[in-house]
Each structure stands twice: as structure tokens, then as C-alpha cells.
Amino acid sequence: MLNPDLFQKTLDFAALAHQGQKTAGGQPYVLHPVKVFFEALAAAHPSKKLNMDLLMTAALLHDTIEDTKAGYEKVKEVFGKETADGVLALSKNEKLPKEERMKDSLDRIKKQPKEIWIIKMAD
Numbered sequence: 817m818l819n820p821d822l823f824q825k826t827l828d829f830a831a832l833a834h835q836g837q838k839t840a841g842g843q844p845y846v847l848h849p850v851k852v853f854f855e856a857l858a859a860a861h862p863s864k865k866l867n868m869d870l871l872m873t874a875a876l877l878h879d880t881i882e883d884t885k886a887g888y889e890k891v892k893e894v895f896g897k898e899t900a901d902g903v904l905a906l907s908k909n910e911k912l913p914k915e916e917r918m919k920d921s922l923d924r925i926k927k928q929p930k931e932i933w934i935i936k937m938a939d
Contacts, residue, residue, distance in 0.1 A: 818868055826876045829894060833877075833884040845883075849876045855938035856931075864930070867898075871931040874902035878935055882907035902932040906939070 830846050837845035853875035860866050873895050880886045881903050892900035905924040908917040925936050 818872060822869055823872060823876075826873045826895070829886070830876045830880060833880045833886040837883070845879075849878055852876075852878060852935065852938045856934045859934050859938060860931075866931055866934075867929065870898055870902065870929065871934065873899040874906070874932060875935045875938065877903050878906045878939060882910075898929075902928050902935070905932055906936060 827846075827850070830849050831844075834845040834849075839845055839848055853872060856871055856875045860868070860871055877886075877891060877895065877899065880891060881888055881900075888900050888904050891903055905921065905928045908921050910917075912920055922936075925932055
């Protein structure tokens with residue numbers, strides 16, 4: 817079961833972090849993480865006994881560390897280490913050469929809970 821208060825808190829955080837950003841189609845960027853969350857939710861079969869709070873928070877925040885000023889420490893402070901670690905794994909390391917970034921991210925995702933894997937596939 818999804819926690820509606822946590823959903824609202826996370827969505828508010830994501831909306832504020834992505835404020836002013838637009839998608840390539842001109843929509844508010846925050847719609848992208850919302851769509852990723854719903855795609856991940858659709859893939860989250862109840863029999864898999866997933867941590868739905870982690871799935872929800874990490875999906876809605878999956879681009880915040882990479883694309884906003886809300887860094888790892890802020891995400892950790894507000895949503896906890898597990899969510900922050902998942903979001904960080906979903907973030908490309910801009911310090912690496914471009915051709916190495918995806919492999920690095922996928923290697924880090926493999927070390928995360930299955931909820932993070934689902935989010936990557938949904939993205």
C-alpha cells in the first residue's frame with residue numbers, strides 16, 4: 817500500500833527541486849519522474865514483496881541529484897539513506913568520461929535493491 821502523505825511530501829520536494837525545468841516537449845519537468853513512478857508502479861507485482869515507499873520516493877526523485885541543486889545529503893536528510901543511495905545509483909557520474917557514465921551507473925544499480933532496478937527500467 818502506498819503512503820499518500822509520503823507521496824505528497826516526495827512530489828512536493830521533486831516539484832520544488834525541478835522548478836523551472838522543462839521537458840523537450842515544453843512540459844514541466846516534474847511530469848517525467850511522475851510518469852517513471854507510475855511505470856515502475858505498474859511493473860511492481862504485489863507478489864514480489866517490494867518496498868513501495870522506496871519505489872515511490874526513489875522514482876519521484878530519480879533525477880534530483882543529477883539534474884538539480886538538491887544533492888545526496890539533502891535527499892538523505894529528508895528521505896533517508898536507502899532512498900538517497902538509490903537516487904545516487906540512478907544518477908550518472910558527471911566526473912567520468914561520457915562513454916563510461918552509463919556502465920558506471922548500471923554497475924552501481926546492480927548493488928541496489930530490486931526497486932531501484934525497476935525504476936531504471938521504467939526510466
